[in-house]
Amino acid sequence: MAVFDLGRLLLVLSEEQVEFIIVGGVAAALQGAPVLTQDVDILYRIEDGNLDRLERALSRLHAVARGDSRNLPFGKSHLMTTGHKLATTDAGALDVLGSINDGLLYDDLIGSSDVLEVTDQRVRVLSLRRLVELKRALARPKDIAMLPVLEATLRERERED
Amino acid sequence: MLSSRTMAVPLSTSLPVPATTDAGKLDYDENGVDLSLVRYSLSLTPTQRLKAVENFMNAMASVRTATQLPAGSTK
Numbered sequence: 001m002a003v004f005d006l007g008r009l010l011l012v013l014s015e016e017q018v019e020f021i022i023v024g025g026v027a028a029a030l031q032g033a034p035v036l037t038q039d040v041d042i043l044y045r046i047e048d049g050n051l052d053r054l055e056r057a058l059s060r061l062h063a064v065a066r067g068d069s070r071n072l073p074f075g076k077s078h079l080m081t082t083g084h085k086l087a088t089t090d091a092g093a094l095d096v097l098g099s100i101n102d103g104l105l106y107d108d109l110i111g112s113s114d115v116l117e118v119t120d121q122r123v124r125v126l127s128l129r130r131l132v133e134l135k136r137a138l139a140r141p142k143d144i145a146m147l148p149v150l151e152a153t154l155r156e157r158e159r160e161d
Numbered sequence: 162m163l164s165s166r167t168m169a170v171p172l173s174t175s176l177p178v179p180a181t182t183d184a185g186k187l188d189y190d191e192n193g194v195d196l197s198l199v200r201y202s203l204s205l206t207p208t209q210r211l212k213a214v215e216n217f218m219n220a221m222a223s224v225r226t227a228t229q230l231p232a233g234s235t236k
Contacts, residue, residue, distance in 0.1 A: 030210050038221055039218075093218075
């Protein structure tokens with residue numbers, strides 16, 4: 001049975017100094033929304049040095065393409081693309097995203113992220129407000145289904161401030 | 162934004178909204194979201210929130226193993 005160790009996952013990414021933003025369901029949860037998800041989504045910066053660092057981190061995590069019996073690792077040429085790379089790692093399922101929402105890159109969203117301290121690591125997490133905006137824009141049934149919880153969380157946070 | 166296999170689960174949407182309660186004022190918003198759950202989640206630290214997600218992932222992995230579903234399956 002796979003054992004998920006999200007603290008280790010973040011530790012390895014941080015130790016390798018990968019530039020990334022946590023997005024998706026884990027971002028929502030870290031920002032305080034009562035939601036659960038089955039994998040971690042990260043949006044990484046597509047830049048030569050960062051791709052090297054990301055490749056090293058994925059290697060340390062023994063990341064291979066999910067659902068592919070050949071257990072293929074992710075090489076730099078693959079990471080250079082803006083597509084979604086779905087990985088299985090020894091610390092849990094990890095979606096490694098070059099872009100989200102039809103072409104938004106790391107540099108487009110870094111200004112909409114917060115730095116949170118999580119398991120002694122300082123990690124960038126997409127802001128709840130931006131997450132809501134992106135999910136509204138996607139308008140897929142599963143995103144729409146989650147919106148009321150995210151919006152309620154946003155309202156509660158703003159009420160507390 | 163989420164991959165096709167990702168299933169984020171809004172905890173509160175599965176809860177019915179009672180029409181009345183003896184306990185007094187309802188703590189649901191107009192969409193039926195349980196605000197007490199939201200406030201509880203907001204009271205946790207980011208590390209505690211991550212741990213909650215991790216516990217759920219491990220529970221799902223246990224269920225998947227017990228039912229011998231292939232890795233990556235969400236059904």
